[in-house]
Structure formats: C-alpha cells, structure tokens
Amino acid sequence: MPTRPRWTWLARFTGTLAAGALMVYVAFRLDEGDLPMYTRMGLAAIVAVGLSLLMGFAGQISLGQGAFYALGAYTTGILSVGLRPADRLVNPEAAWDPLVALAAAPILTGAVAAVVGVPLLRLRGHYLAFATLALHLILLAALFAEDRFTGGQDPGLVGIPQLEVRGHVIEHARLAAVVWGIVALSVIMAVNLVGSRAGRALQAIATSEATAAAAGINVAMYKLRLFVLAAGLAGLAGGLFSYYLLFLSPDAFPLITSITFVVMVAVGGMGSVYGAVVGAIAITYLEDKLRELGTREQLLGFDLPVQAPQVFSIGVFGAILIVVMLFAPRGLLPSVQIATRAVARRLRRRTQAASGAA
Amino acid sequence: MEVDDLVVQYGPAVAVDGVSLELAAGERVALIGPNGAGKSSLLNALCGLVKPAAGSVRIDGRNVTGQSPGAIVRLGVTQVPEGRQVFPTLPVEANLLLGAYGRDFRREPVSATIRYVRRRGQIQQRLDRVYTLLPALRELRNRPAGQTSGGEQQMVAIGRALMAEPRLLAIDELSLGLAPVVVQALSEFLLKLNADEGVAILLVEQNALLAFELCERAYVLEAGRIALEGTSAELGENERVHAAYLGGLEVEA
Amino acid sequence: MTLPQLVLAVAEADVRTLLQTLVVGLSTGSAFALVGISFVLIFRTTGIINFAQGAFAVMGGLFTVGLVDDLPTWLAATIAVVVVGLIGAVFGFIAMGFRGRTTSLASLIITLGIALLVSSLELLAFGDRPHNYPGISESSWTVWDVVINPQYALVAGVTILAALLLTLLLRKTIVGNALVACADQVRAAELVGINVRSVTMIAFAVSAALSALGWVLLTPVTSVNYDSDVAIAVNGFAAAAFGGLVSIRLAYLGGLLLGIAEQLVVVYGDRVTDQARQYELAAALIVILLLIGWRSRHEVEPA
Numbered sequence: 001m002p003t004r005p006r007w008t009w010l011a012r013f014t015g016t017l018a019a020g021a022l023m024v025y026v027a028f029r030l031d032e033g034d035l036p037m038y039t040r041m042g043l044a045a046i047v048a049v050g051l052s053l054l055m056g057f058a059g060q061i062s063l064g065q066g067a068f069y070a071l072g073a074y075t076t077g078i079l080s081v082g083l084r085p086a087d088r089l090v091n092p093e094a095a096w097d098p099l100v101a102l103a104a105a106p107i108l109t110g111a112v113a114a115v116v117g118v119p120l121l122r123l124r125g126h127y128l129a130f131a132t133l134a135l136h137l138i139l140l141a142a143l144f145a146e147d148r149f150t151g152g153q154d155p156g157l158v159g160i161p162q163l164e165v166r167g168h169v170i171e172h173a174r175l176a177a178v179v180w181g182i183v184a185l186s187v188i189m190a191v192n193l194v195g196s197r198a199g200r201a202l203q204a205i206a207t208s209e210a211t212a213a214a215a216g217i218n219v220a221m222y223k224l225r226l227f228v229l230a231a232g233l234a235g236l237a238g239g240l241f242s243y244y245l246l247f248l249s250p251d252a253f254p255l256i257t258s259i260t261f262v263v264m265v266a267v268g269g270m271g272s273v274y275g276a277v278v279g280a281i282a283i284t285y286l287e288d289k290l291r292e293l294g295t296r297e298q299l300l301g302f303d304l305p306v307q308a309p310q311v312f313s314i315g316v317f318g319a320i321l322i323v324v325m326l327f328a329p330r331g332l333l334p335s336v337q338i339a340t341r342a343v344a345r346r347l348r349r350r351t352q353a354a355s356g357a358a
Numbered sequence: 359m360e361v362d363d364l365v366v367q368y369g370p371a372v373a374v375d376g377v378s379l380e381l382a383a384g385e386r387v388a389l390i391g392p393n394g395a396g397k398s399s400l401l402n403a404l405c406g407l408v409k410p411a412a413g414s415v416r417i418d419g420r421n422v423t424g425q426s427p428g429a430i431v432r433l434g435v436t437q438v439p440e441g442r443q444v445f446p447t448l449p450v451e452a453n454l455l456l457g458a459y460g461r462d463f464r465r466e467p468v469s470a471t472i473r474y475v476r477r478r479g480q481i482q483q484r485l486d487r488v489y490t491l492l493p494a495l496r497e498l499r500n501r502p503a504g505q506t507s508g509g510e511q512q513m514v515a516i517g518r519a520l521m522a523e524p525r526l527l528a529i530d531e532l533s534l535g536l537a538p539v540v541v542q543a544l545s546e547f548l549l550k551l552n553a554d555e556g557v558a559i560l561l562v563e564q565n566a567l568l569a570f571e572l573c574e575r576a577y578v579l580e581a582g583r584i585a586l587e588g589t590s591a592e593l594g595e596n597e598r599v600h601a602a603y604l605g606g607l608e609v610e611a
Numbered sequence: 612m613t614l615p616q617l618v619l620a621v622a623e624a625d626v627r628t629l630l631q632t633l634v635v636g637l638s639t640g641s642a643f644a645l646v647g648i649s650f651v652l653i654f655r656t657t658g659i660i661n662f663a664q665g666a667f668a669v670m671g672g673l674f675t676v677g678l679v680d681d682l683p684t685w686l687a688a689t690i691a692v693v694v695v696g697l698i699g700a701v702f703g704f705i706a707m708g709f710r711g712r713t714t715s716l717a718s719l720i721i722t723l724g725i726a727l728l729v730s731s732l733e734l735l736a737f738g739d740r741p742h743n744y745p746g747i748s749e750s751s752w753t754v755w756d757v758v759i760n761p762q763y764a765l766v767a768g769v770t771i772l773a774a775l776l777l778t779l780l781l782r783k784t785i786v787g788n789a790l791v792a793c794a795d796q797v798r799a800a801e802l803v804g805i806n807v808r809s810v811t812m813i814a815f816a817v818s819a820a821l822s823a824l825g826w827v828l829l830t831p832v833t834s835v836n837y838d839s840d841v842a843i844a845v846n847g848f849a850a851a852a853f854g855g856l857v858s859i860r861l862a863y864l865g866g867l868l869l870g871i872a873e874q875l876v877v878v879y880g881d882r883v884t885d886q887a888r889q890y891e892l893a894a895a896l897i898v899i900l901l902l903i904g905w906r907s908r909h910e911v912e913p914a
Contacts, residue, residue, distance in 0.1 A: 059716060063723075085845060126660035126719055130848045136898075137845065259727065266720060310739075311731045318727025325717045325724065326708055407801060428804035436802070443799035445792045450786050459785050460804030467786050467810055476784055518803065 019174040020184025027176035030048070034207065035176055037288055039244055042179035045280040046237040048264045049186045049273055049312025050230030053193070055262075056271020057202040058123065058223040059209075064132030065257030067139045068231040070250075071112065072105035077248045078271055079104055098162070113228045121223040128227075136258050143250040162243060170243070176178025183277065186233060190273040206271065234261075256314060260287065262264055264315045266324050269334045279332075290316055359404070359435070359526060359560075362482035366403045373399035376413070383525065385495070386552055386559040388590070392578035397562045400579065403528050403562075405437045406430040428463050434522035434525035441534065442511040444518070446504025450495055451485070453503050453514050457521030458484060473561035481521075488517045491551070501523060509540035516544075520551075526558040527551075533565045545572050570594050617875070631759075632878045633871060638763035638829065640870020641770035642668075645825030646843055647850025647862035648774060649818035654856050655794035656814040658715045659706055662722040665820050665844030666729040671695045671823025672835035673733055676742045686746060688827045692820050699819020700812045707811060726840060744833025754809040766828040773824060774863050777817070790814055822847070846873075849898055869898060 079101035120128045156160030204212040268279020328335035359381045366374035373396040377481050402408045406427035414423045458481045461472040533541045538599040563569040570590040579587040653661045676688035706721045746762035781787035792800045793810050853865025
C-alpha cells in the first residue's frame with residue numbers, strides 16, 4: 001500500500017472533525033424521544049471502532065466485546081455508587097468521583113484483555129473467538145452470582161449518580177454529545193493509527209502474517225495491542241452506558257450484545273473505521289425496528305408469539321451474517337469500494353484496448 | 359495436448375502470460391526456467407486446479423479449459439505434485455488406492471464408492487501392476503506414507519498417479535530435495551515407463567540438466583512467457599540456456 | 612475456588628456422592644466428547660470451526676421432542692439424528708462458501724450466523740421453556756449403594772461405540788480414507804480427482820449426526836432449550852481444544868474430563884460459594900483457557 005500523501009491525512013482529519021462536530025450539534029437538536037437511540041448508536045460506534053481494528057488487522061474475532069462493555073459499565077457503576085461489599089450497603093463515602101470512575105473502566109478492561117490475550121492471540125482466530133465467548137458467559141455468571149457486589153438481577157445496581165464535570169451535570173443531550181465527541185476522537189485516533197508506522201506494520205500483518213513475521217514484525221505484540229485497545233474502547237463505552245442508564249442489571253448484557261457488535265463490524269467493514277461507525281448506526285436502528293416489530297400482536301396476518309422480539313433480532317442477525325460473509329466478506333462498505341474500483345479498472349482496460357494499446 | 363495462449367493470474371498478478379505449447383502422445387517434454395517463472399502455475403492450470411483467465415487447453419482436440427481436476431484425470435492426465443504431497447497418515451497402499459478411487463469419483467462420494475467397490479477386481483490388478491513397476495512400494499505397503507523417505511514418497515506419488523492409468527504424467531519438480539542417486543533411479547524408471555507403456559511425460563524442472571537428459575523436447579519459461587523452445591539437443595547447445603541454467607558454456611580449447 | 616479447597620472438599624465427601632458425581636460427569640462428558648469429536652472432524656477436513664455444532668446437538672434434542680408424541684422414543688431419536696445429519700450437510704455447503712473467496716475466518720462467522728438463525732427458528736417452533744422426554748427406563752439401578760439412572764450408562768456406552776465406529780470407518784473404508792486425505796493434503800486430494808467439497812459435506816453430515824446423537828441421549832436427564840447450544844458449543848470446543856483440534860482420541864478424553872470437572876464443581880463447589888451452579892460453565896472455560904495457554908507455549912500455530 002502506498003503511503004498516503006500528507007494532504008489526504010489532513011482531509012480525513014478535518015473531515016472527521018467536521019462530522020464529529022455535526023453529530024455533537026445534532027445531539028442538541030434532537031427531540032427527547034430520539035435521544036436514547038442516538039446515544040446508544042454512539043456507544044455502539046465506540047465499541048465497533050475498536051472491534052473493527054481487531055477484526056480487520058489482527059484477523060481475530062472477539063465474541064466478548066459485550067463482556068468488556070459490561071465490565072466497564074459495572075466498574076464505573078460500582079465505583080461511583082460506592083459499595084461496601086461487607087454489608088451490601090450503598091456507601092456514598094466510598095464512592096469515587098464519577099469522572100475518575102469513568103476513567104477506571106477502560107483501564108480495567110484493558111488490563112483484563114492483556115491478561116487473557118497473551119496466550120490466546122498467538123493462536124488462530126477461533127481460539128480467541130471461543131475464549132471471548134467464554135469470557136462473556138463467565139462474566140454473566142459472576143454478575144448474577146456475586147450479587148453482594150453487583151446487586152445481581154434484583155434489584156440490580158441502582159442509584160448510579162449522574163456524571164458531573166465541574167458542577168455541570170452531563171445528561172440527555174449533553175451526554176449524547178459527549179458520547180459522539182468520543183466517537184469522533186476514537187475515529188481520529190484509529191485513522192491516525194492506521195496511517196502511522198505502526199499502521200503500516202498492521203497492514204503488513206493483515207496481508208500476510210507469515211510475511212510480516214519474516215520481515216521482523218512482532219505480530220503477537222501488535223495483535224495483543226489491538227485486542228487491548230478494542231477492550232479499552234468497549235470498557236469506556238460501557239462506563240458511559242452506566243451514566244446513560246443510571247441503573248445496571250446483568251439482563252442488560254446478554255450474549256447477543258457481543259454478537260451484535262460483530263454484526264455491526266461485519267456489515268460496516270472489517271478494518272474500515274468509518275464503516276464500523278456506519279455499521280453501528282445501521283444495526284442499532286435495525287435492532288430497534290425489529291424489537292418494535294416483534295412487540296406487535298400481529299404481523300402480516302400471522303399471530304406473533306411472545307418471544308417474537310428475540311426471534312427477530314437473533315434470526316435476522318444470523319441471516320445478515322451469513323449473507324454478508326458470503327457475498328461481501330470485507331464488509332458492505334469496503335466491498336462497494338472494491339467493486340467500484342474493479343469496474344473502473346475494467347473500463348480503463350476496455351478504453352485502452354479500444355485505442356489499440358493491447 | 360495443446361495449450362493455446364494460456365493466461366493464469368492470481369488477482370492482479372499475472373503468473374502465466376500467453377503461453378502456447380504442445381505435446382504429442384508418448385512424448386517426453388520438459389518445462390524449465392527459474393523460480394517464480396510460472397511453471398507450477400502453468401501445470402496447475404493444465405491439470406484443472408486453477409482456472410485460467412484466458413486461453414485454452416485441449417486434450418485429443420477436446421477443449422478442457424477450466425474443467426475440474428477429476429475430469430482431467432479421467433481424460434488421462436495426472437499430476438505428481440511438487441513436494442510429493444502424499445497423504446502422510448495413511449499407509450502407502452491406501453495412498454495408491456486413492457489414486458484409483460479418485461479417477462472414478464465424479465460428483466459425490468456415495469456413487470464413487472459404489473463404483474469403486476464394483477471395480478475392485480480391476481483396481482486390484484492395477485495395484486499389482488504398480489507394485490510390479492515399483493517393487494519397493496510393495497515392501498512399504500502398510501507403512502504410513504509420512505514415515506517414508508523422500509525418494510520413497512516420490513515413488514508413492516508416482517505410483518498414486520499411475521493408478522489412474524494416465525496417458526500423460528505431469529511431474530512438478532521431480533528432483534526437489536532428493537539425493538542425486540535417487541533422482542537417477544527415478545529418472546531411469548520414468549524412461550522405461552515411457553518406452554514400455556507409452557506414457558507421455560511433461561516434466562517441470564529447475565534442474566535443466568536432468569530435464570534435458572530425460573526429455574526429448576523442452577520449453578524455457580521466463581517470467582510467464584515461453585522464451586525458447588526446441589529439442590533438448592538444440593537447447594543444450596544454446597548459449598543463453600547454458601549461461602542461465604547450465605553454468606556457462608565451456609570454451610573449447 | 613482454589614484447588615486445595617476443592618481437593619479438601621472432595622476428600623471430605625463420602626464415596627457414594629463421589630461415585631454418583633463421576634457417573635453423571637462421565638455421561639455429560641460423553642455427550643461433550645461427541646461434540647468435540649465433531650469439531651475435530653470438521654476442522655481437520657476443512658479448517659473451519661463450526662460454531663453451529665451446539666445448534667446441531669440442540670436440534671437433535673428438539674426434533675426428538677417434536678416427534679416423541681407420535682412415535683416410540685427410539686424411533687423419534689433415530690429419525691431426529693438422521694435428519695440433523697442431512698441438515699448438517701446443507702449447512703456445511705453454505706459454510707464452505709465460495710472457493711477462494713471465503714476465508715476460514717469468514718466461514719467461522721457464517722457458522723455463527725447459522726447457529727443464530729437455527730436458534731431463532733427453534734425459539735419460534737418450541738418456545739423458550741426447557742423440554743424433555745422420558746429416557747430408556749423409569750426405574751434406576753442401584754450399584755454399590757449408588758443410585759444410577761440407566762440413561763447415563765446408555766449415553767456413555769453409545770458414545771464409545773460411536774467414537775470407535777468413526778475411527779474404524781476413517782481408517783478402513785475408502786470413503787473414510789478419502790476424508791482423511793482431504794484433511795491432510797487438500798491439493799493432492801483434488802489432483803487425484805476427489806471432489807473435496809462433496810467429501811466435506813459428508814464430514815459435516817457425520818459431525819452433525821454425532822453431536823445430535825450425544826444430545827438426544829442426554830436430554831432425558833438434562834432437558835434441552837433453544838439457547839442450550841452456546842454452552843454445548845463451548846464445552847465441545849474445549850474438548851476439541853484438548854486434542855489440539857486435530858486428535859479424535861484426545862478430544863474424547865477431553866470431553867470426559869470436562870464433564871467430570873464440571874460435575875465436581877457443581878456438587879462440591881457449594882462448600883465454597885453458594886452459587887456454584889452458576890459456575891458450572893466457568894469450570895469448562897477456565898479449563899479451555901488454561902489448556903490453550905499451556906499449548907501456546909509449546910506450539911506456534913501457523914497463521
């Protein structure tokens with residue numbers, strides 16, 4: 001891959017800044033009713049960016065981003081509520097400053113990822129896939145079981161204070177704006193990473209691990225870093241989530257959450273940071289629509305069963321994964337790019353042939 | 359076999375760029391050239407492993423371009439692949455039998471197995487013939503193919519290819535990784551096979567000397583194109599060939 | 612829960628409970644072993660890890676549930692296993708994707724998608740309650756003061772037979788040999804004329820049938836639900852990982868060990884924490900992680 005000239009980088013940077021500013025602005029202009037979904041789209045985008053890098057460059061699938069998300073959320077939640085595990089009492093004196101609690105989330109998830117990732121990333125992709133799946137399941141079990149710490153399922157972790165920065169309460173529109181601001185920052189950071197020297201190493205790894213290793217690149221270390229980065233981003237998003245919901249329960253983080261993130265990246269594009277954001281937006285929207293569709297009593301004359309909402313999401317996501325992986329394996333956005341480039345090349349060749357250059 | 363203007367590419371990289379060659383029944387032809395010249399790609403395209411981007415391959419006048427390897431085998435062309443590629447965990451005899459099984463395979467395993475079982479008698483005869491031609495294999499028949507030496511594996515690979523009763527045997531890098539003594543023995547065997555059974559041979563080789571000894575004609579492939587062609591005798595004298603592949607023409611005193 | 616604590620807890624228990632736990636563990640382990648073998652079979656032949664393996668198992672159980680009202684149990688079970696085998700072949704075809712275009716990682720995601728799709732259809736057809744059906748016998752055996760449900764014996768026995776039969780088929784029949792050939796050297800197998808795609812479909816069919824068999828036999832003592840497939844898949848993968856994803860024998864052993872370990876955690880774990888049942892799965896998973904960590908120090912897998 002040729003190194004990008006300076007001005008493309010600048011164009012991307014300003015473009016992303018502008019888009020980010022736009023999204024932040026939109027946050028303030030939306031109706032109250034649309035804000036929740038908008039916020040959730042942003043949160044998903046943060047996770048998706050990290051996962052997209054991992055899947056696109058390290059070629060590894062993490063089915064546990066939902067676990068890091070949950071871990072981040074609970075870390076922030078517990079720290080900011082202040083718990084004395086001995087008597088299960090909410091103890092505001094033990095509470096941390098919300099901003100610090102938020103910062104703790106990505107640090108913790110990153111650390112966990114580092115520990116888990118060291119043995120796993122040296123192996124082929126499916127080991128990590130299952131292990132991260134396992135991680136999510138174990139975490140769920142722990143969240144349900146250790147209800148002295150987490151509040152379990154009932155009543156859950158209640159009373160999370162709102163995020164306050166220097167006296168300003170960050171909620172609703174402001175929270176959405178903050179979330180999207182962080183999305184923009186994550187995208188910029190990711191794009192920077194891809195364009196940097198480390199990014200070139202990552203490209204090499206993505207093309208062929210064997211060649212990259214032969215060229216002296218420490219493949220395992222790069223993969224680990226991407227995994228930790230993805231986990232950190234997911235943890236950060238999780239922390240923000242707890243300030244959005246102000247209440248936590250293990251029911252909020254079912255296994256399908258992890259899978260949904262994978263769907264977002266698969267659709268939007270592995271390795272394509274912008275694609276990941278688009279994927280996050282699209283899938284969050286789809287998810288909402290499916291749920292809405294499923295809670296209706298009837299559809300097209302058929303009586304819908306009680307479980308319809310879940311059926312729709314699970315089934316539709318499954319179908320999407322199959323179709324996308326078969327026909328657009330690099331994700332929809334990149335596939336469109338590749339397709340247009342191929343068409344352009346063929347046109348060019350045809351005009352060359354026509355002008356007798358063959 | 360006739361090949362016309364064949365083009366093979368992997369994505370944007372062109373491995374074979376418009377190659378034409380031909381081979382008559384019972385001939386021994388070699389394909390030499392440096393590493394990466396596209397010899398293996400050419401062979402793989404001929405044997406149906408890779409679909410060519412352009413050009414055609416004909417066997418007995420019949421266009422077989424892009425057909426499956428199984429179809430090519432049924433038309434009488436089998437390949438002894440580079441690096442032997444025997445099935446390591448299976449005993450030698452199983453390797454050989456698979457050569458016969460594969461020939462009648464067609465679409466799916468159930469009918470293939472039925473056909474195989476019905477022709478058991480014939481296949482057993484073929485097996486005995488191969489053991490006669492390559493007696494060393496009879497000794498090794500129950501040993502896992504992965505536990506045999508390089509030379510023995512090459513014999514297994516050739517035997518496996520012969521189980522399909524080919525009229526043309528395509529061999530990719532006969533001498534790779536083998537001791538000269540072993541290569542010599544194999545070489546003699548192939549000459550005898552060609553003389554007695556009339557099996558044509560298409561040999562892809564880096565070792566040009568071996569190629570000229572074994573084959574009557576040769577093509578020189580460089581960067582995906584035929585650079586030279588002719589009889590082994592002619593090419594053996596050719597200066598360029600000597601310089602590149604035979605270590606320089608000795609100046610006559 | 613630390614190892615010394617576990618050992619202590621085990622030592623304190625009476626032998627009866629221990630034996631009982633072992634029996635249950637062996638039979639759940641047998642079912643896991645079958646799933647693990649299925650993983651190995653598909654992985655060796657195609658390099659694909661089939662996420663939907665758990666879904667095959669669950670399909671077996673649920674189909675039997677659906678048929679058992681109208682047919683004798685053994686017939687329902689047999690039909691279910693065969694049908695799942697056929698469905699497995701179809702899914703395998705889909706998962707293999709387009710030759711050259713579909714990477715093995717993409718195939719993994721496709722199998723994940725298949726598992727999700729199957730899960731949702733099962734939910735639609737069977738609802739979200741766990742299902743069950745009667746097993747081989749209502750009464751239990753009493754051996755050495757230990758009460759054993761004969762179903763457990765059935766599972767373990769059939770499983771061993773199935774595994775042996777599979778190994779035999781692979782080694783002695785020509786089709787089995789062809790399968791192994793495709794697993795070891797796919798290019799050479801193609802060159803010889805074997806249609807690798809169709810052979811891999813057989814691998815998928817056999818795998819699906821095996822997983823279904825294990826679970827069909829186990830359901831009477833466990834129950835089956837539309838979302839059981841994740842736990843089954845993870846356990847099966849752990850068993851397969853024990854064999855490095857390539858050894859059938861080790862996968863079988865791994866499955867048994869896993870089953871026993873899980874049961875030990877469930878039965879004795881509540882000395883340590885009263886939520887032990889929740890950690891049943893955690894036991895499996897810690898085992899995988901440990902195994903993998905240990906393995907990666909001794910091997911470097913090719914990319």
